[in-house]
Amino acid sequence: MASFLLRRRISSSLGVSRTLHGNMEPIWQHVELRIAALVTISCATRKYSSCAGTTKFDFTDLTRPHTWYPNARRKHRKVFLHMGPTNSGKTYHALKQLESSSSGIYCGPLRLLAWEVAKRLNKAKVPCDLITGQEREEVDGAEHKAVTVEMADVTSDYHCAVIDEIQMLGCRTRGFSFTRALLGISADELHLCGDAAAVPLIQEILKVTGDEIEVHYYERLSPLVPSKVPLVSFSHIQTGDCIVTFSRREIYRLKKKIENEEKHLCSVVYGSLPPETRTRQATMFNDASSDFDVLVASDAIGMGLNLNISRIIFSTMKKFDGIEMRDLTISEIKQIAGRAGRYGSKFPVGEVTCIDAEDLPLLHSSLKSPSPTLERAGLFPTFELMFMYSRVHQTNDLHQILEHFLDNAKLSENYFIADCEETLKVAAVIDELPLGLHDKYLFCISPVDMGDEISSQGLTQFAQNYANKGIVRLREIFTPGTLQVPKTPAALKELESIHKVLDLYVWLSFRLEDSFPDRELASSQKAICSLLIEEFLERLGWEMPIARRFQSRRRLSSQLLD
């Protein structure tokens, strides 16, 4: 680890289990607190033991989460559900409404989707800001925003709002952010796009809000044909194929194997690749004039992205979910398979198959079955509730507070409490430092991957320097100019981790601006990381056309000089 001088103080007993949380947007990052005002309001409006000394206020009663969002409750919202399988035009129709409205917000599950929407609206001359945990791109005169769902704004009023991939409200780690957006966005029109499996739950949840609901069902715009025969041999790989597998190691093994046949070059897309690298890999694959005509990907391709895939080939129907190796669910199979034959792409019919014949029955039966109905949506207490609890119980120990809520939360039958294993791990580290509850909370919701040693050490060091000195200079732990093109998969993984640490610095710099002043340096080093990663990916190819080599070198050198 040449570039980072991270002290190895973090306890290895924190374990290595990973959740979605590490690679995607952090939880609760929306909360901007005005603590003093909050306590005053709370004491004035509610009775609880420390304020009034009479009635006990039960902070852990989460049975009426719709009451947490007074702005949205003042509106009579018209909620449109755009429901259907993948590639059926759900997002397209919702975006048309967003585009024609006087003000609006798009909330998506991925940074890449928010980027796509901001690009599309700006191109259509509808100025649109892009806001994710790590990006703020403001456009003059913008009344529209494209955001990642955790950044959904529940304080402003909009004419139109879109929440994409709404079925994710059932996700055990991120579901509560979708619930928050669903209950909290104050808009005249709210468009929800996703799998029809979410309809009964959404109807149930919105019974108490007084919103008006209209459900639209969509059909696939292009056929999806499950193949009767498996792939069997890699010599049968064709242009437009996408091979799906679930481990990084397998992705590289398959890329190499296909490229060794000397007929195709492969782009790769997987969760821990920097988002900008993923975009460029996807763009290269989509570009008919590029030599990268096959995609090897994880389920990171499963949501909303427009990829010119002709055929999805499952290399396996099993996936390690952080706890055990299990069969893919019906929804996962349909979501991934549905990527083939994107409407408007050069492949009007999608095909799907598996490498092994024994996987075909599960594939066929899943594609015929409806996705199981969603039973419950994720929920998590607001920071305000945790803060009040901390005051009443005179504790600043975030781990203890979180555990208390996890153990005692009272929920209605439509909800489950979010899995915050990762957050608890961060809290255990951060509670050792002399920080206030809000600062601790910020570090806990940051996009750290505690299963990644370098990433978790980065967080510890940032938090320690912040607690001890109040200012964190990037150069204290990172030496610019030392990054190199990785030569081995292990070095590649390290570079991906370094990217995560730099990403974390940028995230913190948006929330603790004065204490993390080196955002520009961190951003430029992040860009270099992604270019070096791409350079590695391109070098893996069997025959890099000379023109392309020069092109990527030029791109790399211009970035290094910036």
Ligand SMILES: Nc1ncnc2c1ncn2[C@@H]1O[C@H](COP(=O)(O)OP(=O)(O)OP(=O)(O)O)[C@@H](O)[C@H]1O
């Ligand atoms: N009426 C239409 N006219 C032109 N293009 C369309 C139309 N409807 C959809 N498309 C295009 O078809 C593709 C798939 O549409 P869209 O992204 O809306 O599907 P989706 O149902 O949201 O799929 P997913 O579940 O994968 O997100 C997009 O490229 C979109 O621009």
Ligand SMILES: [Mg+2]
């Ligand atoms: Mg969509």
